[in-house]
Amino acid sequence: MVIRALAGAAVAGAITAGARKTRTLSESGQWAAFFSGILAAAAGWWWAALLIAFFVTSAALSRWRLHEKMQKTEGTLPRATERNAGQVIANGGFFVLFAFGAQYTGNERLAFAALGALAAASADTWSTEIGMLFGGTPRLITTGKATQTGMSGGVSAAGFGAGIAGALFIALAGAFAIPHHHARLAVAAFAGGFGGCLADSLIGATLQSKRFCDRCHHWTERRVHACGYRTRHARGINWLSNDAVNLCGTFAGAVISVLAGWMMAR
Numbered sequence: 086m087v088i089r090a091l092a093g094a095a096v097a098g099a100i101t102a103g104a105r106k107t108r109t110l111s112e113s114g115q116w117a118a119f120f121s122g123i124l125a126a127a128a129g130w131w132w133a134a135l136l137i138a139f140f141v142t143s144a145a146l147s148r149w150r151l152h153e154k155m156q157k158t159e160g161t162l163p164r165a166t167e168r169n170a171g172q173v174i175a176n177g178g179f180f181v182l183f184a185f186g187a188q189y190t191g192n193e194r195l196a197f198a199a200l201g202a203l204a205a206a207s208a209d210t211w212s213t214e215i216g217m218l219f220g221g222t223p224r225l226i227t228t229g230k231a232t233q234t235g236m237s238g239g240v241s242a243a244g245f246g247a248g249i250a251g252a253l254f255i256a257l258a259g260a261f262a263i264p265h266h267h268a269r270l271a272v273a274a275f276a277g278g279f280g281g282c283l284a285d286s287l288i289g290a291t292l293q294s295k296r297f298c299d300r301c302h303h304w305t306e307r308r309v310h311a312c313g314y315r316t317r318h319a320r321g322i323n324w325l326s327n328d329a330v331n332l333c334g335t336f337a338g339a340v341i342s343v344l345a346g347w348m349m350a351r
């Protein structure tokens with residue numbers, strides 16, 4: 086384990102330094118990703134490889150046509166391109182904890198949980214990035230009402246398709262990589278990935294904090310609106326940020342994956 090952790094530190098150090106240089110990660114995000122990488126490598130080579138696969142595809146999708154997406158979400162989302170520690174932990178935190186737990190307790194349920202959590206993070210990232218570009222006007226998952234591009238809880242057909250692809254990508258890669266119960270693990274992780282992504286949208290539409298700009302009469306997730314006016318908290322739970330919702334989504338993915346795996350084993 087010590088050797089894997091040291092090798093993990095070297096690889097994670099190189100990858101996160103590159104991500105910092107290309108402004109994919111902020112300084113705090115770089116540290117969080119570095120320690121996540123070490124923990125994943127300590128859990129096993131394949132867990133680390135899965136984390137890298139998730140990180141590289143997510144970063145590439147996020148960077149793809151970035152300026153177009155920033156223009157579309159100008160009034161809705163903060164103008165930050167670098168992922169900070171909160172975002173890194175929200176996406177990968179449960180995955181590395183469960184993967185580490187799976188390796189050192191030998192409990193197969195934790196392996197199902199880890200893969201479900203990562204599949205949910207992947208589904209959510211792919212659906213968000215693709216949905217913003219090709220989804221047209223998103224609609225709230227709860228009421229079907231049209232909403233602004235980038236607002237949490239908004240869904241589109243393109244976003245759904247990308248979410249399915251993102252969950253499938255991690256489910257298949259994981260099922261090949263992790264020994265035992267291949268087919269069952271792939272199906273369970275896929276269910277967790279898509280279910281977690283749905284949970285993310287549902288919580289995003291209902292409980293997540295939404296803000297309002299009294300000057301432009303616009304709903305937004307920005308504290309300071311694009312117009313420079315300070316926005317006010319108007320709906321949802323004030324502290325329930327997008328990161329907290331993402332964390333809930335990956336946890337839901339873990340739980341659904343474990344339940345699906347358990348039901349198939351019966």
Ligand SMILES: [Zn+2]
Binds near residue numbers: 301
């Ligand atoms: Zn405004």
